[in-house]
Amino acid sequence: MDKLTGMTVFVRVAKAGSFAAGARELGISRAMATKHIMQLEGSLGSRLFNRTTRSLNLTDVGASYLERCQQVLLDIEEMEAAVTQLQTEPKGVLKISAPPVIGATHITRAVVEFLKIHPDLKIDIILQGSPGDLIDEGIDIAIYLGALDDTSMVARKLATSPLVVCASPDYLVKHGIPKTPEELEHHSCLVNWAIAPRHKWQFRTETGLKIITVSGRVQTNAAHSIRIAAINGLGLVMLPTYIVGGDIEKGLLKVVLDDYALPPLDIHAVYPHRKYLSTKVRSFLDFLQEWLGPRAGRPSIE
Template sequence: MDKIETMRAFVAVAQDQSFTAAGRRLGLSTKLVSKYVQHLESQLKTQLFNRTTRSVSLTDVGAAYLERCRPILEQMDELDDLVRERQGALSGPIRLTAPTGFGSTRLTEALIPFLQAHPEVELDMKLTDHRVALVEEGLDLAIRISVLRDSALIARKLADMPLVLCASPDYLNRAGRPRSPEALPTHTCLVNSNQQEPNIWRFHKAGREHVVRLHGAVTSNSPGALAQMAIGGLGIAMSPFYPVEAALADGRLERVLPDHATDLFGVYALYPPNRHLTRRLRALIDYLAGELGPFKLPE
């Protein structure tokens, strides 16, 4: 039994804490994954996992082995990548994560021509509105929309992403149109709970910063869900431009306080600094930098 394949099975089980999920990740049966891990444990003469009917967790030895397995497998992948790169055509896997709404719309639209042009590239895209640890999850690349925080990851900005304050005409006709940021706490505000300070909104006008603290707001970790709530007349949303672009264009939403500037988000590609950036990853990042955006608010 191939040692590298048993190590890959072990790492997948450790990442997913499940033999079944690891099998799905690797395209193998649960029984075969279990057989690989058992063979590895037999070779090492030690137990790598604590197993119960409900959970799978690493032993102390298993955790130490995992830490040393990952760089070995990464080096093996880099060797494979080197051979592929010498052959000319882009090929091999790209494991990518992105926000659900953006990933299923604008990002997917941009990816389709790239994948059609490079049919030997194998894309594994994990969409989630939660932050994902790239190394621990075995991912190559993250697409994130935010104000970039300090990070151990290498980041490249792909596009600017305006934030827009907006609400439906129906809501504004009922509740009134706020004339200043200070009026917002009297309104129902729809807040993205993924933000670093979700209940604080910042505005800028004539060199002055307005900081608004919100209370009793409706919250969600999905910008797309907040956009739909705003369209449905539930309140005022501070949204990245992409999920509200169409509704602003056709009048289902209108901008609120358009004379006050909001913070500017960016669309970023992030990847681990200690991982070899393959030619296919470099090509994808360069391609997305040319295809995404510009995202411009309506006048």
């Protein structure tokens, strides 16, 4: 008998807890299910189940084999899906979660261009400060800024954005221009909780990474709030250039400490699991990475 079929029957029987239930789920007879399992045990030279008239339990070998079988069957499913998906256009609904600022600007622009070339696709964009529960909320892709705290997440790095420290010209006239990172401890630093770690600004110096604990008159999880506060002279901010680049060009904000290179802000796409990505997810990730990253020769989001 076909070993893959035997493995499929074994997994279904083990999950169902009985030969009869597993056979019903597969649409075969109990006798046929039993025959598949016996053939599998014969080829392995080991019992997979401890059988009694009242119960069916996996042996230690069976429990280990079940885990391996599930992975093999999953790999085959993904391989077959890959072949099918390569011949399929993105369609259906793609649900994306993104932080408000980058979501309303760069991500939305990318979505608009992506939809122009994929007419059978619809995209839902949710703007929220944190990725949320991807599985419970049915989110296909979540855009994540900064270091990934949860290493169990499946993530793909899309781009980086330079970080700058800046303040309004009025603030710098009144309170002075900081010349070193240490001087920030005596300034009002407007804190963006959305960029981890909170209250810790990092700088690269000749002696290595320098971490400064900062505080100020405004703290928020929304970058635009502290951007507005900074423009109005309430303190210094550390924000990505995709947020404050226009303000710097207009003279509303002035960059300080530009002799100290700041670690850039990483931008990741996070998705729920390691299974083979659908065409709509894979295609959009590829498109978005080009849009945010090396598109038009840009190494990062400005």
